[in-house]
Amino acid sequence: MASIAETRSFFDSFVLADINSGRGDEIIAKLEQPGRFSSAQVDARSKSEIVALAQRVKADVIVNACDPRLNEPIFEAAFEAGCTYLDMAMNLSKPHPTNPYEEVGEPLGKDQISADDRWKEKGLLALVGMGVEPGLSNVFARYASDHLFDTIDEIGVRDGSNLSIDGLDFAPTFSIWTTIEETLNPPIVWEKSRGLYTTDCFSEPEIFHFPAGIGAYECVNVEHEEVLMIPREIDCNRVTFKYSLG
Template identity: 55%
Template sequence: MRILLVGAGGVGTAAVRIAARRDFFDHMVVADYDPERARAAVGSVGDSRFVAARVDASDEAAVRELLAGHRCDVLLNATDPRFVMPLFRAALDGGSHYLDMAMSLSRPHPERPYEECGVKLGDEQFALDEEWRDRGRLALVGIGVEPGLSDVFARYAADELFDEIEEIGVRDGADLVVDGYAFAPSFSIWTMIEECLNPPVVYEADRPAGRKWFTTEPFSEPEIFDFPEGIGPLECVNVEHEEVLLIPRHVEARRVTFKYGLGSEVIGTLRTLHRLGLDRTDPVAVGPVEVAPRDVVAACLPDPATLGERMRGRTCAGTWVKGSRAGTPRELYLYHVVDNQWSMSEYGSQAVVWQTAVNPVIALELMAEKVWGGAGVLGPEALPPGPFLDRLASYGAPWGMREHRS
């Protein structure tokens, strides 16, 4: 397998460090708009299979040229969601397979944003499903940790642990602390603003056709969820996320939600950014230049990839499932916890980016071995979950399961 990895930030660099310990591929091009970042990622592993390159992720022709020049079989997108569609189209036109960890952006309903969906996450990608099928290529979308591993958990629960499922709820929480910063997100603030301030989406199977996905106010339906391995109880709220759009395509459940343990301080900060218009992506004039306010916010905050040495604690991603087995009610939480001290000592990458990056690397390995495959635009819940979960332990961070405690 020959891979083009676009994006050498925290997640891309972690993917390089994880992949360097595996032997399923022959060649990986690590490309970034900033060539120094690409070279640093490659230099961190000292492996001749990796080469650095410069590319503008928005330039489809340049991406296709890089794919062809290095005879790459697959494009792994490790950029932020703004670049999903140009990279997605470049892979399609270039004849390669494609993976990403976040899907094409949504647009709220113009009149009823907190009731009805407008353009949903991933709609632009799924619109090209037939073209991917016709070309016999796989676009595996949303194969990070959330979405990604959380979808694998949902499919595994449906296949192996439940006969009927009432609700699937992805629940994300952490006890991470970044010393020296009052506010320092552990992943891209651009992405955090996008997913947390957009109207959250909920799926309910019993609603009328065409209305099964609907929206609510940001940070709605707060609940206390007790996270495992010492993280403890956190307040979780509805957030827009891909799993709600992906899981119902291949897993039967009456309700699907995504809730994030943000905490009151983060929610307050995000609301303030929104009130001040600092979440906007359209440029505003600042003297002789134009700049998007959200880009200014991102530039003022530390790069999440650089926070590992200051960070302590654990991050947990998981899928809570409520239903029945053999007529008996049950609730389970399937989860994955990564301790920042472990990920830093083992890989030199902070916990959140490592936990995200390990999943596309496993998926690539399963694709190289023909264990995972297919054609068209598919999410992780469309593929056999057992081989993925079995492989996760061999990467040093096994998953867990517990009877749910409210």
């Protein structure tokens, strides 16, 4: 994020905060134009520490690039400090208390979405789920809806790559804990006639041909935010998210 940010001119200062006090300095040392960057130590589990840091540096925006287990204190700290908020994945779901594999419990991002009114009342903006997926995938879906199609039956987000790292059999580009969480939770599907519902883990396998030389990979249903986010804004009949674990 810092390497991209240093090429942008729309901010005056950029604070890299981490529980490891030296991590930000390591990143800044690798930048070609480090002048606008500084580092700080903060425990993202502590709302009060985040608020204090935001007030000290007079932050306008808090970008949460942490594991979604830390969303709640960062989200609430941004609200208390009066900052715009962005994250890359929404709050974790909670399973149905008695029938978790057949009924939807508290879906991903429920508390964040329900906070919409109080953020609006305070004149603040929170862009949740604004990573690549969810985030960029939602933008692509909206662009397709607005500019490419008159009607849409299904929006299916497919995640797969031919990434390899020597010595590792499987290497996601994000938290391995999150990968385990979303693949072992009951997958969710949305249908206009049925609403949100769960399916079996690794259900509805399909071979998807990814572009740009990536190739054909088997994808299966997993729990993911787009299934909840896209139907809120785009008229369609079905939304699915499938992940390639191969």
